[in-house]
Amino acid sequence: MKERCISKSVLERLPVYLHYLQSLPEGSPETISATAIARALGLGEVQVRKDLGAVSGAGKPRIGYDTAGLIERLKVFLDYDNRVNAVIVGAGKLGNALLAYEGFRDFGLSVLAAFDTDPSKIGQTSGGKPILAVGTFPEFCRENRVAIGIITTPDSVAQSVCDEMIACGIRAVWNFAPTRLKAPEGILVQNENMASSLAVLSGHLKKNRG
Amino acid sequence: MKERCISKSVLERLPVYLHYLQSLPEGSPETISATAIARALGLGEVQVRKDLGAVSGAGKPRIGYDTAGLIERLKVFLDYDNRVNAVIVGAGKLGNALLAYEGFRDFGLSVLAAFDTDPSKIGQTSGGKPILAVGTFPEFCRENRVAIGIITTPDSVAQSVCDEMIACGIRAVWNFAPTRLKAPEGILVQNENMASSLAVLSGHLKKNRG
DNA sequence: CGTATATCGATATATCAATATCGATATACC
DNA sequence: GGTATATCGATATTGATATATCGATATACG
Helix, strand or coil: CCCCCCCHHHHHHHHHHHHHHHHCCCCCCCEECHHHHHHHHCCCHHHHHHHHHHHCCCCECCCEEEHHHHHHHHHHHHCCCCCEEEEEECCCHHHHHHHHCHHHHHHCEEEEEEEECCCCCCCCEECCEEEEEHHHHHHHHHHHCEEEEEECCCHHHHHHHHHHHHHCCCCEEEECCCCCCCCCCCCEEEECCHHHHHHHHHHHHHHHHC | CCCCCCCHHHHHHHHHHHHHHHCCCCCCCCEECHHHHHHHHCCCHHHHHHHHHHHCCCCECCCEEEHHHHHHHHHHHHCCCCCEEEEEECCCHHHHHHHHCHHHHHHCEEEEEEEECCCCCCCCEECCEEEEEHHHHHHHHHHHCEEEEEECCCHHHHHHHHHHHHHCCCCEEEECCCCCCCCCCCCEEEECCHHHHHHHHHHHHHHHHC
16 A cells, blocks of 8 residues: 555544554553554544555554554654754743643654743743744744744734744744735645634534524 | 535634634725635635625625625624633643633633642632632533533543533533544534644655655 | 626536445454 | 455545636626
8 A cells, every 4th residue: 555645634643543552551452453443533444544554554454453563653654753843933821831832742843942022021931941032033943943833923923923934944834823824835834723613613503503 | 605504614714704804904995805805815716705605695796795794794603792601621731821812702702711620720710710620510511501611631531521521511522632532423522633733734844855 | 888807606527535345365263 | 274254455436625617797998
C-alpha cells in the first residue's frame, strides 16, 4: 500500500490513532487489528485500515498490526521526535495559556516565546518562557529557525501579524484570532475558529429543538 | 433558494461571513456582492452565493445583498441573540482561560461556571465566574438548563465526564481533551484536538521540505 | 428606450472522502 | 494436513462537497 500525498482528513486522524495505541495498558497483546481500533474510536473499520496503510502497510491477515511498530511509524510520520520551533504573537489569556502548555513537547513542538506590544507584559514569563517586545520578532525568528507562528492577537491586527510572520520565513501559521487569514500559495494557514465550532454545536441544538 | 438541512461545512463558514460583514467600515455601501465577499475571504464565489442563499435568499442581480439584512439573517440563524448556557469541567489552564473569555457572549453563549475536583481550586473565580465542586454538577445542570458541556480535563477522565454530562441532559459536548469521545446517537461531540491541527501544520512543513 | 453587464439562482460536473465489496492469506481448530 | 475464519489490502460504489456553467434579471449607459 503506497500513497504519495496524505489528505488533510487522514492527517487529522493519525494523532488520534497514536494516542489510542499509547493509551493501551501494559499487558495488552502485541498486535492489534483495525477492527479493534475502529470499535474503540468509533470509526469505520475500512477507514482505519486505509489510514494505517498509508503510513505503515505492515498488517498481517488474521493477526493485525504490531502495536509497538505502528506507534513508532506514526511517531516518525508525525515528526514527534524532531523539534519544530514555534512562537506566539499576542500574550493575552489564550496566548499565555498556550505559552505555558507543556503538552506541545510531546508533539515535537517547542514554543520558544510569546510577543506582545503591551509594555506591562513584556519581560514577564509564563511557564518559564519569556514574553518579548514585538520589535524583536524578526530578529528572533531569524536566530531561532522558527517554523510555526501562532496568532492569538485581537482580530484587528491578525492579518498584519500573519504577513510579518510570512516575511520572517514562517511557512505554517496557526490562527486563533476570529478572522479568516489570507496567505500566498505555499503558506499554510490553519484557522482555529471558536465561532465556527460553536456554530456547529448550536446548529445541532437548534435542529433537535425544531 | 431553500434547503432544509445545513451541512457542517456551511455552518462553519457562516460565522466567518458574519464577522466579515460586521467588520466593514461605517461608510461602506449598503449592499455587497457575493463576488466581493469571496475575494475578501479567499473563498469561491459560487460557494459564497450558495452559503448565503441557504440562510437568506434575498440577493438581487447586479446589486448583491443588503448588508444590514444579511447580518441580521446570519445572527438569527446562528442564534446569537438567544442565550445558551454552558459549563466547563476541568479548571486547569485552558479551562480557566475559557471561563474568563468574554467573547463567548457575542455568540450567544453564557459560560456559567467551571467544575473541578481539586479542593484548592474550588471556590475561586475566574472572570467573575465560580469554580465549583464536581459533586454539585448534576444539580447545577438541572437548575440552570445547561445545554452545552465543555471538557478541559485530562484525557483519562474525559470519557466519564462526557458520560455524566449526557446523563445530566447535555446534548452538545465541546471536547478539548486529546481523546476522541464516544457518545450515543443524537448527542453531538465536537472534538477540538490540538494534536490533529498540529499534524496538519507539521505535515505541510514536512511536505515542503522533502 | 434599447443594449451591455454585473450579479443572481439553479443545474450540471468534477473532486474528494467515506463506505461497501471481494479475493488473498495466515493462523486456529479439527 | 485440511478446512474455517478473522483480517488484510485493493477495487468499486456511494455520498458529500466544491467548482464550473448557464439562463434570468435589474441596473447602467448610450
